[in-house]
Amino acid sequence: MVDFLREIGTAFSASMKVDDLLNIVMHTAKRATDAGAGAIYLVQKTENETSREMKAYIVDGLFPPLVKIKSNTETKWTSKQKYIHDIIKSYPIKAGEGILGKVLEDGRPRLVECNADDNEDLIPQYKSEFLKVNSIMAVPLKVKSKVLGVMAVVNKRYKSPFRPQDLSLLESLAEQAAVAISNIQLSLELAARKQLEWEIRLTEDLQALLLPKELPKIHGFDLAALSKPVRTLGGDYYDIVKLDYERYGLIIADVSGKGVPGAITIAIFRSLFRNYAIKYQSPAKVLIEINNWLYGEMKEDMFITALYAILYPKENKIIWSRAGHEPILYYSNQDRAVHSFSGMGLMMGMTFGKDFDPYIEENEIEINTGDVVALYTDGVIEVQNDAGSEFGRTQLSNVLRSNTTKKSQQIIKAITNSIIKFSADESFQDDLTLLVLKKE
Template identity: 30%
Template sequence: MKLFKEGDARRASRRKRVFDVLQVVGDAIQGGQPESTLHRLITQGAASVVEAEGAVLYLLDEKAGVLVPRHCTRDCPPLIALPERIVNQAKTNAGTLPSFLRLHSIKPGEGVVGSVFSNLKEENIPDLRHHPKFEGKANPFQQHVAALMAPLKHGVRGLGVLAAASERTKPFSPHELEMFDALAEQCGFALGNAQAHQEAGAKRKLESELRNASEIQRILLPEKAPETAGWEMAARNVPARLVSGDYYDFVPVGSTHLGVAIADVCGKGIPAALITAMCRSVLRSNARETLSPATVLAAVNRNLFPDIREDMFITVSYAVLAEDGSSLTLGRAGHTPPLVWRQESGKVDVISAPGVAVGVDKGSVFERITKDVPIPMESGDVLLLYTDGVNEAVDHKELEFGEERIKTIFALAAPNGAQAVVDALCDAVRKFIGGEPQSDDITLVVVRKK
């Protein structure tokens, strides 16, 4: 009867220690303690619950696909296979073993720890050396290691492995395994919730930053298209994400001309938006008194080339219009060829102007190829500049919207003016993709000669 009462008291003490550890861990999460503190409290608590010499926590790095040791208490016996060179060095250098254990990651399914993670099942291991998954050789650091290991889970998602161990010949009891597994289950739930909370917070912060960037970008776009004595204009930008890699702009050039720019950065999101803002700024600063589009584009290229990553580039079309309608000159830096609808014939012409994308060449090749191209425009003729988000829009069958559809819709809408062309093309693309997500930014600029 006395032995029974002592055993009962030990079990009650273990249960209390489990609750105490969970209280400490819960308080740490509630108090916003750093992850390193949380990991330390879990491992120290795990060792105390079963009165083990030490404990170790492995968590899955989902990007790398490996289990990474996040915290190991000082006296925890090693639970992974030790290379012979580490064993030999550790005999004379006390820091070798802890350093190796802190840095050595494990693949799921590798060794005993990896097996517990893959199977998502707890184990009571009387002697580590005799476990069928242990791959190490006999050494003085793992002579009689008894261990408890349990997977950390959040729902059906494996998070890692919690282990407690001692150098001893007596195995852990079934009740110790039961309490240890209960602790691991609750710690897994707590860690999973903490990760979800952290990810949600990071997502909210990113969304806030993207909204701010989107608002800044919206402010940088013209509020409305200008109207001059000789031209009627309209434009629209429809980003695929909160921020866009496309932009358009109307730039005063001297007192008698107007610059019209459209650009598409190779890429999406914030990096593309930053390059877009740089392109806009540099183009504006070089366009003020320059009537040659090719000269302006050459200056943009020379300024931006040193700052653009090798995997990025910008396609730009830039036209300079005499405000009275007497001339229109185009420069094209690798951008989608513009289209012109001719009122007299009702046909759509493709404007093939030579040019290289900004950021591909530092200057000499760009300037040799990119040339000014005058475009004769009669009253009623309409110029269409657009980014490849229009022609490359895809439907549920992965079919592209294509240039021919653009020409057809352009020709039908052009007699009704610049805004009618923008509206018609945007509506047609939206109907074409149906419920499919927009895959790329869409930008249109339309110029009609009065």
């Protein structure tokens, strides 16, 4: 007990990891109560306090699963102690479920002696003799009125029953352990906040470098753009570059990663785009060359989608290519309809050469007075409402068609207002980026 108090003191300095502390607590609890096995569960963070649940972090000895497991699997998972521990750690326990859930629910300790089928609702019984529970103690890990988790021990050695003195001792250990656990968790949360603040400062500076500070004025056309990241720095990117006196390059892209990794990838993508856009006149060739560089350089779980269009203002046309990105939306003032043009194209960074190049095709759109072209990322159409329904491309097309008499900036505002009204929330699950071009 003295050793335990000394080690608990170390935890108050926040120099100990939670797992190390829990191992010390569990070892001390078993030794002090002469228990055969034990486990410590910690509450999982959820937004809904009424549906709290906890998962096992430490399991020591032949501790049985204290939630009901399908009986036809018992023979398999009881063949090794490791399997039992894996089962216990994979099954969360909800507040009110079984004896441990009851302790989580009301914060009161339990000492239960088990006889045959008694207490089956609280304590499941198994066919395997070594998993039978003869007696159990479960106490809350509680700081003031807040329950952080539950510690339980089972089966006092020599099949002796646990006594009230054992329960008092376990409660005392739990009280001290809970304060230490809370201290470590608070320290980790503080460190995480500091890390986030650093990331925010870094990404704000990086964000300012990635997106255009202002859009070019293009004679005969009205242009507007919006990028709203779900975090301070998202994975969306757009750019408008004056290629020469007769052409402008418009690109929109979406990186699968967010935060600093996504920002670094976007920075590389931007550099490649600006280099190849000046070098090659073909939008397909630009995307192919960017992909050739990206392939093998990106992490396996990351990719980029992009749509690159070259505007010829004097010829009133756009030539564009797509690499796995959302289809381009085109409103024709002549037939008063919104058309969705996909074209072929694969995501960038996943493959190259003959498996990529032939699928990047070029398409052309003629733009007449009153026509509108909209480029967007998937965050626009995948916004969900409370029912889980998505905003969708059809609804985006309807909003676009209803606002084509307005300026491009007002069209974007109408779209974002519709999305906010649809989702009843101004915070979104994914980055949201729009680029609208209108022929005046």
